[in-house]
Amino acid sequence: MVTSDSPTPSHDAMREAAESHLRALAGDSARLREDQWTAIRALAADRRRALVVQRTGWGKSAVYFVATALRRAEGAGPTVIISPLLALMRNQIAAAERAGIRARTINSSNLTDWEETYADIAAGGVDVLLVSPERLNNPDFRDRVLPSLAAGAGLVVIDEAHCVSDWGHDFRPDYRRIRTLLRELPEGVPVLATTATANERVTRDVAEQLDAGGDALVLRGPLERESLHLSVVDLPDGSSRWSWLAQHLADLPGSGIIYTLTVSAAEETAAFLAESGYEVRSYTGRTEPEERRQAEDDLLDNKVKALVATSALGMGFDKPDLGFVVHLGAPQSPISYYQQVGRAGRGVRRAEAILLPGREDREIWAYFAGLSFPPEETVRQTLGALEAADGPLSLPRLETLVDLGRTRLEQMLKVLDVDGAVRRVRGGWTATGNPWSYDAERYRAVAEAREREQRAMLDYIAHTGCRMEFLRRQLDDPEAAPCGRCDGCTGRRPPTEVDPERRRAAAAHLDRPGVPVAPRRQWPTGMSRLGVDASGKIPESLRAEEGRALARFTDLGWGTELRRLLAPDAPDAPVDDRVFRALVEVLAAWPWERRPVGVVAMPSSTRPVMVTDLASRIAQVGRLAPIGSLEYAAPVGPRRHNSAQRLASVWHALTLGDRVRASLAEVPGPVLLVDDHTDTGWSLAVASRLLREAGAPAVLPLVLASAG
Template structure:
């Protein structure tokens, strides 16, 4: 592969005068797109456009948000279409981004359409329009690239007729990137199938030198030269600051007090779904027009929430990183309640602010729980070789396609992690997605342990850099630009002059004690619902268990003090369940959590006449103390236990997927009642911590079978 450097000009394919005329034509298209008569192309924009439209080359553009990357591919499309080229295909990761791009294209008279999971009924019509030459730009979600029907029937036609391929948010191609997506790896296959001379453009705002090199290598298959244009990542509208507060209630109070002082509308980023809901409710209680937004939000509602933010109808969306790439709006601020795990991720999120504005304030409020959350997400990395080999072997032995749900019963991986691994294996050629699921290809495959280890080490370095960002007394924008290997960042003379360390942003750390007390009341309010499982997992028959379909006698609605990811009691619960140097804590329930349990019971009032505990080999004293305390407080006896019958089955065995977890719980435990002939009518089923929920479900089913009329679970913590 030969990739041109940033300084390498594109090799001219036409004379200078001709190129000047084409540049004038390109700037006419630009003015139509942006709606301004004075619009002119940056030199780097023109270099990329000329490489694509005149030289039919491949280009990688790494430029800050708001620089005008979409103008490059829309102008190039207009030029290519005027010269008889086929339609442009844009691989775009988010529906919000697609909607914005379709609107921008329409302003320039470019006919655009999209194929994604929300418009299945329009696919045939769109395919026909593409074939008839009525579509200039087709936007495709990366997931479509490996849909069997699309891959086998539609993609070959597109590859043969495409005039320009655009890969937006191209850092997703690289597993070194902060937002690697396996579906994007399919693009490498698409590149090899394109006819020679079809130009390709990859764009991103967040790629350091390692990611840039990796993406350029992937673009440069079959000896194609790649023009790389990396520009300054400085965002002149952003004013960065960090507010260090000791407790979560202080951070929540600060947000409630100061949100109204921030200009315009913006985003409050949280690290977990639970935090978005908790924070949004507290802010609404204090009169702020906000809404929670995450990957769990219904797609239709997400679109409505995005529109309300763009229109300024809400002060903020309290969101996870699901509101990220491609969201195009003029926002006055971004606040992070909790630090992302890397400066690159952070730069991506703060880049949502300041587009089309002279100033946007960006405030980070780090929390004590941040590193715990980083560790959790790090645990979801590519699985160990044993599980990968097991998956390939199961598919090979089956001799027919297997669905992900079926594979779950044979491979100890959860559905999402298994699906992600299969997508990587598909790109590597070891498996193939077909109608009906997945099949083994029989091709030799090697586990690149060295690369996975290097990626993990890179993640650790990024986390260390994020912690350094919190503590630095140097220019914060320069720090971020350095972390992203900005090619034009300078030394101290390159300080931004706008951040808190440069004196350009002054953020008060004052928090009213009354506000802190209100936030503490919100966070100290215990009690989350433990929803009962209502359906047995599929595939139990393959494990010799005759259970399927609806659970005939499910548990009732239960309660827990808090989620481990919650801002309030979540902190105390994380400390309780953290394994220290001497092993897990096992003793009496800490007094603050005892009070929280009492508060939960006071509001819930379960009305039971017996207690059954779930025995633990990890924390036996903790569970016994919890059950004994409940017995004294409620005035009812502990009448039995879901007892450990087979200690050789380790705690948590099979927890990566539902079918295997049910099988493990049934092997490990059995119901033991003090008086089986006279079971209580209503039982409180007590456990220390709820993970998958299958232990409580299986134990509750056994209790119902023993004659108990109602089973109500109670636990200290729910994992998420």
């Protein structure tokens, strides 16, 4: 391997070689920009650490592929690219192979290829290795592969480097482990960090993490996107936005992406547009990996008009001729919005970026804001549990000791891992015993920064001036100026009129009631520690059947109404006739094997009037036996956030009264179990177990709203 004091070619010869590699990568007419060459020279000749903040489409990948080719020609080891998404990895590998660069990837979808990849690296047959940030703390990879890989690397690249900073719009705790990797690199290994979406504060933070000595080269360019035409279409409700989309989608250039804020919104919108005659696919975190790849390929090949996607399709998806990006709902920050619209117009003269904000956007932002770093008491409780354990604790075992949902618990542990307070090992997590302090001031400041970003997004929607200038100023671009293309600059705004027939079709689709509620099939791990005698699979003889909800809280149609109806400050009152009729439609369309013969209500400490009245009216309209209500034998306590804690609270509190037991004996047959909403599903699971043990041959849960 070449060391930091090995001879390097002259700058002129290196520039000529760099231009040659670029032509192999991007075509015979390609030429390096001066700032691209500055970055390449800093890496390949000076072996420096550099941060490149440049707009999407600028050519950041060309910098690290050309630098890789130059370093490999000198005999250096492979380039390690830390990259966030599988879509990015696939695109980057294809680009590298076109330039004769041998690239491989290690990620969760190609487990069977890992050993072969390690052998190829050892044999010198790999020029570029792409890994996900999550892989850096996989115990096997971290302890077995990473040390030798870091020691032999010719170049390290951190793509989408804004994720390193918790001030960034898309902070990811796994990215902060990169600091540890950088500290352990041998002297003279160059490092490149790249991003298109970092304001001045994030840029400083990333640069400091890149090189604590302050010697990192920072190349920050203007963020103008000359092909993008930005506009906002503000419509009153979901059916208006859907009908506008169905009416105007065909007029948008080429193929593109329609972003939504939630998984259910993406799936619903894709279904509606397909019914309207469009070739579209949904793309979310719930989409199977093979379906994702096929959807990406279909969009790349223009076989679909659009992918209707969540942010799962974001960083790294590269389609130069993407003609439009439409947002059905506003992201939480202008910076995130700039990044997503930047997918469009890289290789075409004109691309449309249209925002269709929703009245429910702020409610969805508020939900995601609830996933912030937990309070100090919860963190200390977690550290105490790990310190008291006689070995590693898995996430399911920790859930019996700490009242946090799985995702939030794991995110917290990742931050503590980076801070040195815990460590991920085989079998789970352990405490290191290292001192750790709760940086309350920083966490509060980050939360306040998120609130400012949300207010700025609302300002963008209401803005009457240049939209591109607004976005560039949010990113602290010193060259921000009016673009002359957006609806604010030209005064030409997209039409807001919608065809009445399309609007009726959209409203009918949105008003379709009914979504499945999957039953719980497995008890959480370690429940004996909470005094609950339940483990393994839930026997079919004690399990609920698949239930039904009127809608999900995140749905575009009924979801909006149910969020208001079931809000914490909403009054406890019977549902109105419209909601009740929709619930009756759900019952009418339910393909149960055996018709229910009775109705049981769940007890409710917050909405007893609503739930009891709902069960009574369903019994009347369906001519079903009113069996009564379950009871709480003990206080159920505050709402719990994870499965183990929630199950324990209802297990010890929920009971069947004598009246319900007697009624079940008199009315043999399936029963409907009625509640206002379901979140974790454990209240319904425990109630179903009790009813099945008391003789009910089947339990069919029916709720107004489900969380998932």
